Each structure stands twice: as C-alpha cells, then as structure tokens.
Amino acid sequence: MVKSILEGKTVVLGVSGGIASYKAVDLASKLTQEGATVKVVMTANATKFVGSITFQAVTHQPVLTNLFEDSSQSAISHVSICKDADIFIVAPATANIIAKAAHGLADDALSTALLTASCTIVMVPAMNSQMWLNKATQHNLNVLKNRGIQIIEPEVGRLACGDEQAKGRFPETEFILNYMKDFLGKVQSLRGKTILITAGGTREPIDSVRFIGNRSSGKMGYAIAKAAKTKGANVILISGPTNLQPPFGVSMVYVETAQQMLQAVINNLSQADAVVMTAAVSDFRPAMKSNKKIKKESMPSSIELELNPDILEAISNKKDKQLVIGFAAETDNVLENATKKLKKKKLDLMVANDVSHPDFGFDSDFILAAFISDYGQQGSLEKYRKTELAEKVVEWIASKLA
Ligand code: CTP
Numbered sequence: 001m002v003k004s005i006l007e008g009k010t011v012v013l014g015v016s017g018g019i020a021s022y023k024a025v026d027l028a029s030k031l032t033q034e035g036a037t038v039k040v041v042m043t044a045n046a047t048k049f050v051g052s053i054t055f056q057a058v059t060h061q062p063v064l065t066n067l068f069e070d071s072s073q074s075a076i077s078h079v080s081i082c083k084d085a086d087i088f089i090v091a092p093a094t095a096n097i098i099a100k101a102a103h104g105l106a107d108d109a110l111s112t113a114l115l116t117a118s119c120t121i122v123m124v125p126a127m128n129s130q131m132w133l134n135k136a137t138q139h140n141l142n143v144l145k146n147r148g149i150q151i152i153e154p155e156v157g158r159l160a161c162g163d164e165q166a167k168g169r170f171p172e173t174e175f176i177l178n179y180m181k182d183f184l185g186k187v188q189s190l191r192g193k194t195i196l197i198t199a200g201g202t203r204e205p206i207d208s209v210r211f212i213g214n215r216s217s218g219k220m221g222y223a224i225a226k227a228a229k230t231k232g233a234n235v236i237l238i239s240g241p242t243n244l245q246p247p248f249g250v251s252m253v254y255v256e257t258a259q260q261m262l263q264a265v266i267n268n269l270s271q272a273d274a275v276v277m278t279a280a281v282s283d284f285r286p287a288m289k290s291n292k293k294i295k296k297e298s299m300p301s302s303i304e305l306e307l308n309p310d311i312l313e314a315i316s317n318k319k320d321k322q323l324v325i326g327f328a329a330e331t332d333n334v335l336e337n338a339t340k341k342l343k344k345k346k347l348d349l350m351v352a353n354d355v356s357h358p359d360f361g362f363d364s365d366f367i368l369a370a371f372i373s374d375y376g377q378q379g380s381l382e383k384y385r386k387t388e389l390a391e392k393v394v395e396w397i398a399s400k401l402a
Pocket of ligand 1: 258277278279280281282283308309310311312313325326327328329330341
C-alpha cells in the first residue's frame with residue numbers, strides 16, 4: 001500500500017461551533033485512518049453541536065475543551081497542544097474564531113492554542129453567507145491571509161439556514177484531506193533546509209542624507225522568502241530598505257549598502273543550502289562620503305565613484321554545497337546577457353528579467369522572466385505574477401535539494 005503523506009504527522013484540529021461542527025468528526029476520523037496523530041481542541045460552542053467524547057473515540061487522543069483544565073491531570077493543554085504539530089487546521093472556522101485569530105484574542109482553549117502555533121495554520125470557514133460576505137469577516141480573513149494563514153474557501157451550495165446556492169458551505173472531507181496532503185507535500189519539500197535570500201536595492205551614501213541607489217521594490221525577494229517559508233524552509237531574508245512587511249516566520253537582516261549586504265551574506269552563507277540574490281545591488285558607490293549634509297553652496301562638480309564588490313562572484317569562491325541563484329536585470333539582449341552573467345558568476349540558475357517594459361519589473365506585481373540553468377537551457381521570456389515566479393523558483397530549489 002502506498003504510504004500516506006499524513007502518516008506520522010501531528011495534526012491539531014480546531015473545531016469551532018457551527019452546524020458544520022459535526023462534519024469535523026469525519027475529517028478527524030479520516031486523518032486518523034491515514035496515520036496522523038490528531039489532537040482536537042474545541043470551543044465551548046462546538047461542544048454544544050458535538051460531544052468531545054466523539055472526537056476522543058475517533059482519534060484515540062484526549063480532547064481539549066477548556067482553558068482551565070488542570071494540565072497536571074490532562075495529557076494536553078492549550079500551551080502544549082501545538083508542540084510538534086505539522087499543521088493546525090480549524091474546521092469549521094466560524095466568523096467568531098476568524099475574528100479572534102485576526103486580532104490575537106485568547107479567551108478560550110482554541111484561540112489560545114492558535115497563538116502558540118508555529119506550524120502552518122489552515123482555516124476552513126463555514127457560516128451563513130451574509131456573515132461570510134460581511135466586510136468585517138472579509139477584512140479579518142485578509143489579515144489572516146497576509147499573516148500566511150491558509151484559507152480554504154467555503155463552497156457554494158445549500159446552507160443550513162435554508163439559503164440555496166449561497167457561499168458558506170463546509171467543503172467535502174475529501175477536498176480538505178487532499179488540500180492538506182498537497183500542502184504537506186509542498187511543506188515537506190524544504191523542511192530542514194535553510195534558504196538565504198537578498199531583496200531590495202542598496203543605498204550608497206553621498207552624505208548623511210543623500211545616496212545613490214538602484215530601483216527595486218523588494219517584492220520579488222519577499223515573495224520568494226514567503227514561498228520558501230511556506231514549504232517549511234528556515235528563511236533568512238537580507239533586505240535593503242523597502243516598504244514591505246517582513247514575511248511571517250522569516251529571520252530578517254536589514255542592511256543599506258552593498259558592503260553591508262556582502263557581509264550579511266557571508267555571515268550566513270555556511271548555514272545556507274541555497275542562496276537567492278534578487279537584490280538590486282548598486283554596482284558603484286561614491287568614493288568619498290561626507291558624514292554631514294553637503295550644503296548647496298559647496299556642491300561638488302562631480303562625484304567620484306568606486307566599484308562595489310560583486311556579492312555573487314564573492315560567494316561563488318567561498319561557497320561549499322550551496323545552490324546559487326541570480327536575477328539578471330536586462331534591457332537589451334536579455335537572454336544572451338543573462339547567460340553570460342550566469343557563467344561569469346558560476347550560478348546554478350539565472351532568472352533573466354526584462355526590465356525594459358514599463359508594465360513589468362521594479363514596482364509592478366508582474367515580471368517578464370525566463371529561467372536559464374547551468375546547463376544553458378533557456379526558456380523563453382514569459383509574464384509571471386511575482387508570487388507565481390517565486391513558487392517556481394522555490395520548486396526548482398526543492399527539486400535540486402531533494
Ligand atoms: N549582483 C551582486 N553584486 C553586485 C551586483 C549584482 O551580487 N555588485 C547580483 C544581483 O543580485 C543579481 C545578479 O548579480 O542576482 C545580476 O545583477 P545585475 O544587476 O543584473 O548585473 P550586474 O552583474 O550588476 O551587471 P550589469 O549591471 O553590468 O548588468
């Protein structure tokens with residue numbers, strides 16, 4: 001028999017109180033049958049729909065229903081339930097638990113357990129369609145999504161309240177199971193691996209207020225960091241100044257200049273399994289930097305520049321086993337120039353990025369890119385959403401590190 005990806009996994013199943021609570025029993029049972037250890041935590045309202053004893057019977061595990069259970073008597077508590085968890089799924093997730101999670105409230109066993117989770121969290125909302133559509137619920141869902149929490153959207157169908165063809169239905173157990181398996185498969189693919197990513201542009205000071213810099217929003221590197229984190233990697237993101245929020249669970253190192261970025265990369269290189277340089281490193285810096293603001297009257301007639309270190313070239317001489325991936329920003333002969341850079345910088349993969357088109361690159365959410373591997377294979381330039389390209393880069397890394 002083929003081994004299920006769920007075998008040996010620890011799943012925390014949070015059950016909140018709605019008419020779909022009873023359907024979570026089937027989910028708990030199927031997860032257990034596939035070899036997962038399923039630890040159930042219920043809200044007080046959920047226990048009005050299904051007894052905790054039912055979950056205990058199908059999972060063969062104690063069920064947590066109360067924040068004040070005596071932890072010396074009980075095998076689990078709200079602070080220990082997530083220990084060693086591979087995934088935390090809240091199914092069904094009511095509007096109330098979604099709101100609590102979005103705001104970090106912790107007034108019962110489930111909301112408190114959610115705050116202790118460091119694993120991937122998946123929510124399966126199920127509710128009346130008006131509650132689903134309510135701006136407050138949609139806002140809370142967006143807050144959770146931005147925090148990296150996965151949301152399985154409810155289905156359209158007949159709801160318990162009598163609404164026909166309305167959104168809010170709890171999906172079939174099979175659908176949720178497949179989602180979890182798929183997700184765990186992806187999560188596993190970078191588990192135990194460390195990915196070092198650089199993002200954003202560097203700033204090379206002229207004086208204490210002015211700088212020379214490269215255009216870069218950092219979106220590409222942050223998207224790769226998020227995608228790698230989602231696949232279970234330890235992610236170190238070395239970032240130049242950006243307006244972006246650090247992705248959930250990623251170790252951030254903030255730098256300004258190319259020299260600081262080089263140092264940060266070297267400091268973290270030995271623990272990395274792959275390095276992805278999306279940063280727009282300034283190739284040159286002012287040879288002299290004034291520590292004070294240069295007054296207009298004493299404006300220099302020219303600024304002498306000197307070359308910055310090439311970070312990729314520097315690490316290709318120091319690297320050990322690491323996969324090294326670069327991003328080439330090109331306006332002309334994109335594939336040819338990117339291939340030359342791949343060879344010069346001794347990379348395993350170069351993502352050629354055509355920055356000549358105003359609709360792509362820099363501040364856009366889209367990128368015109370092609371993959372060039374160390375074997376010289378070239379894809380053609382294609383339009384990608386940056387988050388989509390991030391997935392592809394991370395999948396490529398996972399396939400090489402497997
Ligand atoms: N890069 C680097 N160190 C630099 C400059 C670039 O590590 N001092 C990295 C970038 O992060 C990117 C790759 O090299 O992954 C290609 O960068 P790009 O700016 O396209 O090319 P350059 O090597 O700077 O060459 P040119 O500016 O002449 O196109």
